[in-house]
Amino acid sequence: MTRVYKEKADKCGPVYITIGDGGNCDDFNPYFIDPPPDISYFRERSFGHGTLKVVNASHALWTWIRNDDDKPVISESLWFTSLSSDSACKV
Structure with missing residues (x-):
């Protein structure tokens, strides 16, 4: 999600990263809202995992790696800055 505060986009709010549908072996989440809300930065209906690499005190790299293919595929990456x-x- 983009930076959010009180359920609205806010450039000074925290960033929330939600991945996974642990234990769900039936189907992908059927409750996605289409189109996605403004606070939703990226969504993908696939299995995979994410990595967060903290580079220094002000920069971190988030990477989403899709595992649905024959090999892991980087599907999205995003730099976070302090x-x-x-x-x-x-404040």
Whole structure:
């Protein structure tokens, strides 16, 4: 999801990453809302896993790796940057 605060997109809010449908062997989640809400950054109906690589104090790389193919395929990646230098997000 994009940065969210009180259920609305907010550039100073936290980032939520939700992956998985653990234990579901019947079907993919049938309750996806189409079109996705504005706060939804990326969605994919596939199995896979994610990695989060913290590069330094201000940067991290999130990668979603789809496992539905014969080999793992990077389906999406996104850089996160710290808000510590953003004066608009200071409390």
